[in-house]
Amino acid sequence: MEGAPTAISRRTVLRGAALLGAAGMAxxxxxxxxxxxxxxxxxxxxxxxxVYYTLGMALxxxxxxxxxxTELPAVRSTAGSVANLELLAAGQADVVFxxxxxxxxxxxxxxxxxxxxxxxxxxxxxxxxxxxxRRSSPYTRLAxxxxxxxxxxxxxxxxxxxxxxxxxxxxxAPDTDLKAVPLGINDSVSAMVAGEIDAFFxxxxxxxxGVTELAASLPIRLLDLEDVLPAVRAAHxxxxxxxxxxxxxxxxxxxxxVLVRNVLLVGAVMPDxxxxxxxxxxxxxxxxxxxxxxxxxxxxxxxxIGTQPVPLHPGAAQFYRAGKNG
Numbered sequence: 001m002e003g004a005p006t007a008i009s010r011r012t013v014l015r016g017a018a019l020l021g022a023a024g025m026a027x028x029x030x031x032x033x034x035x036x037x038x039x040x041x042x043x044x045x046x047x048x049x050x051v052y053y054t055l056g057m058a059l060x061x062x063x064x065x066x067x068x069x070t071e072l073p074a075v076r077s078t079a080g081s082v083a084n085l086e087l088l089a090a091g092q093a094d095v096v097f098x099x100x101x102x103x104x105x106x107x108x109x110x111x112x113x114x115x116x117x118x119x120x121x122x123x124x125x126x127x128x129x130x131x132x133x134r135r136s137s138p139y140t141r142l143a144x145x146x147x148x149x150x151x152x153x154x155x156x157x158x159x160x161x162x163x164x165x166x167x168x169x170x171x172x173a174p175d176t177d178l179k180a181v182p183l184g185i186n187d188s189v190s191a192m193v194a195g196e197i198d199a200f201f202x203x204x205x206x207x208x209x210g211v212t213e214l215a216a217s218l219p220i221r222l223l224d225l226e227d228v229l230p231a232v233r234a235a236h237x238x239x240x241x242x243x244x245x246x247x248x249x250x251x252x253x254x255x256x257x258v259l260v261r262n263v264l265l266v267g268a269v270m271p272d273x274x275x276x277x278x279x280x281x282x283x284x285x286x287x288x289x290x291x292x293x294x295x296x297x298x299x300x301x302x303x304x305i306g307t308q309p310v311p312l313h314p315g316a317a318q319f320y321r322a323g324k325n326g
Contacts, residue, residue, distance in 0.1 A: 034068045036277065041073035044084040044093035047154070047184045048077050049210030050202075051295045052097040052262075055124070058292035059095075059282065066281035079184055080157030088267055089116050095278070099127060099158035099203065100261040101238045103310045115269035120307035121279050121316045122264050125295040128242040129162060129258040130202040130211060132192065135219035139199060141227055142170035146177050151191060151200035154184035158260075163201035166258065169231045185210045193218060203260060205295030206244055215249040222249070226256040238309075263307050275315030279304075 043060055046052030053075070060073040076093065078084055084096035085106045096118075103118050110117045133139045139148065145167075152167070152174055153159030160182065167174050174180045181197060188200035189210045202208060214220060222244055225232075232239055242259030246252065264282075266275055282289070282299070289296035305312060305320050312320070 036067040036274065037070050039067065039069055039274065040071055041069070041094045042076060042087075042092065043073050044076045044078050044087045044096040046078060046080045046084075046097060046157075047186050047210075049186050049189065049208070049213070050080075051125070051205035051208055051293050052080070053077055054209065054293045055289060055296060056097065058289050058296075062285040062288055063278060063281055066285060067277060078156070079154035080159060082158065082161065083156035085118065085265075086156070088118060088265060089114075091116055091267070094266060094270065095121070096265050097124075098263055098265055099162070100263050100307065100310060101236065102158040102161055103263060103265060104238060105161070107310060116267040118265040118310055119268050119270070119275075119313035119316075120263045120265055120310045121275060121313060122282070122299070122304035123306045124262050124264050124304070125205050125298045126242065127158075127203045127260050127262055128206055128244055129166065129225065129260075130204065130208070130244070131199060131223040131225070131257075132188075132202065132211060132214070132220050133199045133223060134192070135221045137198060137221070139223060141223060142166060142225065143172065144223075145170075145199055146172060147179070148198040149179045149181060149196070151181045151183040151188040151197050153182065153201050153203075155182050157184060159184075159201055159203045162203050162258070162260065165236060166201075166225070166228065166232060169235060170228050189214045192220075199223075205262075205293065206248055207294065211249055220249060220251070222251055222255050222257070224255040225258055229256065229258065232258055261306065263310055265310070266313055268313070270313065270315070272313070272315035272318065275313040276319045277315075279316045279319045 043056045045056035056075045060075050064072045081098040081102040084098050087093035088096045152163040164174055172178060185202050191197045229241055240259045242257050244255050244257060246254045283301055301323050
């Protein structure tokens with residue numbers, strides 16, 4: 001959190017310089033000049049009960065206010081990471097949320113020089129895998145889900161990619177060893193309440209509003225993934241170990257799970273000054289984002305550069321370099 005005051009201080013200094021006629025310095029923070037007033041942005045997020053959507057709505061407000069945009073950026077609810085990367089590649093979204101594993105997969109399929117190739121503005125927060133079951137259920141680990149009715153995430157989501165990988169590491173073939181249902185977080189919650197599924201996968205910030213709402217009406221647990229974590233990390237080094245603390249969602253004890261970084265992406269075609277302004281404004285409004293979602297507490301300039309293997313956009317990289325030198 002120490003990085004946020006630094007961004008605010010830098011912006012204040014630049015505003016003062018602009019007033020004194022230091023045009024070169026003012027250009028590094030164009031929000032003050034109103035030059036982005038006509039800029040139109042589309043932000044691709046996720047399902048409405050997830051953190052992507054919540055933060056996307058907050059960022060749209062922050063960017064409109066901070067950059068003096070005439071129009072509020074359009075916020076699209078999508079299935080998640082895979083769908084967002086498709087929109088970015090098609091030029092139908094300007095800023096997208098994505099898990100870093102899904103973005104890394106996409107990078108491997110893109111031709112060099114593609115103007116819509118994903119470039120990172122920032123690592124924003126980390127997702128942890130939720131495998132949600134009823135508290136009264138007999139399931140305690142992934143292997144126990146054999147034969148169960150399991151929601152594995154929407155087809156165009158990063159959840160679907162991760163669920164498939166985790167089940168295979170646990171020795172389960174999603175197509176044959178369980179009754180896999182392709183539902184997103186909204187429909188998974190509804191299906192769990194209706195008794196139509198036994199478990200569902202979700203990858204999101206803690207807490208995720210949809211899971212919180214479910215826990216308020218139905219006692220739940222999260223499966224501990226410690227037994228499969230070594231094999232998961234060996235097969236997919238982009239993943240790490242994570243923890244969901246006790247009492248989160250009313251769970252009786254902390255559980256070990258899989259963690260994946262989330263990144264905010266734009267196309268390589270985005271002008272450097274706009275990319276830098278988006279990042280600067282985001283960090284300057286950290287507290288507003290935190291009010292929207294507790295996941296924003298971990299958005300910090302010092303960790304934001306950790307977007308590998310997705311390269312930083314040059315405009316974002318310039319912002320971080322200036323912050324380290326200032």
